Amino acid sequence: MPAAADAPSVSPSPTKKPVAGGSRPSVAEMLAMARGEKQDGATASAPVAKEKPTRKAADKPVAPAAQQEMAPVSTGPIDTQSILAAARKGAKPGPMTKAEAAARGAIAVPEAKKARAKEAIVVPPMPVRPESAKPLTGRTKDQPQAERRAFLFGFSALTVGFAGLAATFGAWTLATVRFMFPSILREPPSRFKVGFPDQYPAGQVEEKFKAQFGVWIVNTEYRGEQQLVALRTVCTHLGCTPNWLETEQKFKCPCHGSGFYKDGINFEGPAPRPLERYAISVASDGQIEVDKSRMFQEEMGQWNDPGCYIPV
Numbered sequence: 001m002p003a004a005a006d007a008p009s010v011s012p013s014p015t016k017k018p019v020a021g022g023s024r025p026s027v028a029e030m031l032a033m034a035r036g037e038k039q040d041g042a043t044a045s046a047p048v049a050k051e052k053p054t055r056k057a058a059d060k061p062v063a064p065a066a067q068q069e070m071a072p073v074s075t076g077p078i079d080t081q082s083i084l085a086a087a088r089k090g091a092k093p094g095p096m097t098k099a100e101a102a103a104r105g106a107i108a109v110p111e112a113k114k115a116r117a118k119e120a121i122v123v124p125p126m127p128v129r130p131e132s133a134k135p136l137t138g139r140t141k142d143q144p145q146a147e148r149r150a151f152l153f154g155f156s157a158l159t160v161g162f163a164g165l166a167a168t169f170g171a172w173t174l175a176t177v178r179f180m181f182p183s184i185l186r187e188p189p190s191r192f193k194v195g196f197p198d199q200y201p202a203g204q205v206e207e208k209f210k211a212q213f214g215v216w217i218v219n220t221e222y223r224g225e226q227q228l229v230a231l232r233t234v235c236t237h238l239g240c241t242p243n244w245l246e247t248e249q250k251f252k253c254p255c256h257g258s259g260f261y262k263d264g265i266n267f268e269g270p271a272p273r274p275l276e277r278y279a280i281s282v283a284s285d286g287q288i289e290v291d292k293s294r295m296f297q298e299e300m301g302q303w304n305d306p307g308c309y310i311p312v
């Protein structure tokens, strides 16, 4: 082949080093053979110059000759895609369990082991049911539950009945007791004591009995005489309750503005007449006693009655 003679001289490549101790061709030579080139000798005939030496091929360690001879020659697919395609075709089964391998006959299972496997799935016989667990003769399965339900229903109805009866009896008792104590309007007593006369100095208007008894205890002068009187806290116009104004020394009705002097004489507003007096006296114990059952009206000349004032 003239290619060998015409080939330019190329410096020897590191890949063309002869393999020590064996006749096995180097990687570069095997590559050249694969490309179909004629191998003539170890170095001269091969177009080594055209071969691009790769770092991988150059640096690849050369295996010992014995080890290279023992290495199996792969005839099947050598790349991943080929391996996966072969596996998908079933040519290369995947991992399997021992049971699957035994089923496929891949491994031999001892006969004793097969016998034990058959014994393991033998179902033991059912135990004999004891007498206590046997169903009662003559009673259905749901009969006890139905009896219990009926008992609870009857007990509940009885309880509700007794509760209603007790409530009715209680209400009847309360009504009877209420009937024995009829409705009455409890008012303060008409006669009550308000202390001793010396507790009321001249000109004083005592209001502490206004809320409870509706009375002002007043030490006032009437027609030139100093008297202790009990004035009724009711306006003579329309019945409102006037207020005592200490600064103005008068009773003033908040409803229509009627005004009354300290002795109860009206002097302004629509009130047509003076305030009324209650009966007042000195009790046997020396205290002032007011009797609301008796009233005295000034316009009728009743304020001259000794029963409506205490001279002081």
Ligand code: FES
Binding pocket: 235, 236, 237, 238, 239, 240, 253, 254, 255, 256, 257, 258, 269, 270, 271
């Ligand atoms: Fe007192 Fe009319 S009720 S002024």
